[in-house]
Amino acid sequence: MENSIPNPGAKPVDTKQIKEMLNRKKGKMKRYLSHCAHCSLCAESCFLYMEHHKDPQYMPSYKAINSLGKLYRKRGKADRKLLTEMKGIVWRNCVLCGRCYCPIGIHIPSMIAFARSILRSQDVYPQLDEVYSESWL
Amino acid sequence: MVDFIRGQLISIALIIFVLGLIFQLIQFFKLTKKKDWLYPPLEIKPEKKSTGQWVSVCFSSLNGTLWKTDPLVTIATSVFHVFLVGVPIFLLGHNLLLDQSWALRLWSLPESMTDVFTLVVLICLAFFLARRLFLARVRAITTLYDYVVLLIVAAPFLTGYFAYHQWFHYETVMTIHILAGEVMLITIPFTKLGHMLFFFLYRFFIGNEYSFAKGARAW
Numbered sequence: 001m002e003n004s005i006p007n008p009g010a011k012p013v014d015t016k017q018i019k020e021m022l023n024r025k026k027g028k029m030k031r032y033l034s035h036c037a038h039c040s041l042c043a044e045s046c047f048l049y050m051e052h053h054k055d056p057q058y059m060p061s062y063k064a065i066n067s068l069g070k071l072y073r074k075r076g077k078a079d080r081k082l083l084t085e086m087k088g089i090v091w092r093n094c095v096l097c098g099r100c101y102c103p104i105g106i107h108i109p110s111m112i113a114f115a116r117s118i119l120r121s122q123d124v125y126p127q128l129d130e131v132y133s134e135s136w137l
Numbered sequence: 138m139v140d141f142i143r144g145q146l147i148s149i150a151l152i153i154f155v156l157g158l159i160f161q162l163i164q165f166f167k168l169t170k171k172k173d174w175l176y177p178p179l180e181i182k183p184e185k186k187s188t189g190q191w192v193s194v195c196f197s198s199l200n201g202t203l204w205k206t207d208p209l210v211t212i213a214t215s216v217f218h219v220f221l222v223g224v225p226i227f228l229l230g231h232n233l234l235l236d237q238s239w240a241l242r243l244w245s246l247p248e249s250m251t252d253v254f255t256l257v258v259l260i261c262l263a264f265f266l267a268r269r270l271f272l273a274r275v276r277a278i279t280t281l282y283d284y285v286v287l288l289i290v291a292a293p294f295l296t297g298y299f300a301y302h303q304w305f306h307y308e309t310v311m312t313i314h315i316l317a318g319e320v321m322l323i324t325i326p327f328t329k330l331g332h333m334l335f336f337f338l339y340r341f342f343i344g345n346e347y348s349f350a351k352g353a354r355a356w
Contacts, residue, residue: 025356027164027168027356028168028356031165031168031331031335034328034329034331035329035331035332035335035339036329037329037332038275038278038279038280038283038329039210039214039275040268040272040274040275040277040278041203041207041210043274044206044207045206054274056273056274056276056277056278057277059274059277059278061278062274062277062278065278098346101203101347102347103203103214104332104335104336104339104340105335105336105338105339105340105343105345105347105348106339107339107343107345110356
């Protein structure tokens with residue numbers, strides 16, 4: 001049973017695979033990242049941001065910039081520590097409800113969803129029996 | 138060097154600006170394709186509304202939008218963007234030069250008006266700078282790059298304002314003003330200022346919930 005649960009420390013990060021995945025959607029994602037005006041007007045459209053006393057970490061743009069944006073900036077050269085940090089951003093801090101609104105028209109959910117796919121390819125995803133660092137209640 | 142800035146570089150900047158935008162436009166249409174509709178778009182015939190009903194619908198639809206959540210920024214950004222594009226195009230000084238060099242006669246606004254509008258642009262930029270410096274949520278996603286872009290946008294307006302009022306050494310201020318305008322034109326297609334073009338592409342062409350139009354294309 002234990003073997004079926006991916007161990008985050010066991011498998012080395014396949015940076016080549018990450019790079020390949022990033023390149024596949026480069027045209028769209030790099031444009032989205034590059035055209036973000038960093039205006040923070042997307043903040044209030046996120047219910048998690050509102051529910052967490054307007055903590056900037058829950059802002060849609062913050063989540064996209066600090067997950068997918070970081071992966072593009074590092075050209076896929078990520079270590080497991082970085083991917084684990086991103087895990088919290090793309091799974092715990094975002095539920096992909098798709099309600100985030102960007103005045104420029106950047107589709108933030110697709111960026112978070114793509115970051116999730118990349119992380120999942122490296123066996124970085126939440127476990128059902130995982131203890132969250134933060135209570136939802 | 139000064140002659141180059143005041144001469145050839147203007148044409149170079151304009152060519153890079155136009156070709157850069159055309160390149161981005163072509164890339165966009167290459168990267169997106171006509172959407173295969175998952176469900177055919179609904180053909181809803183709009184009900185006939187009276188003028189009063191239209192006004193009421195318009196105002197009620199603002200509820201929950203940025204006009205409601207962040208009215209100050211929404212007003213500032215709307216005014217800023219209109220004047221940012223409008224002031225340089227309808228500025229008498231620019232249009233006189235265009236007439237002299239290319240025999241291109243454009244309609245101009247009175248100088249007293251463009252002077253006030255330039256000041257409005259600068260006030261809006263100061264407001265955006267203050268947000269970057271003091272608002273935690275904006276600071277959280279701000280990098281040095283954001284300040285550089287803000288400077289690129291502010292420089293032509295600030296130096297233009299100085300030049301019009303003949304503050305400091307006029308010739309030097311004018312050269313910096315021309316250079317600042319050229320830098321801005323060159324950077325638009327390749328930086329986040331590209332949202333000047335991509336705003337329309339994303340909001341009108343890409344189909345999603347917040348599209349202004351039908352949004353018949355997909356990545």
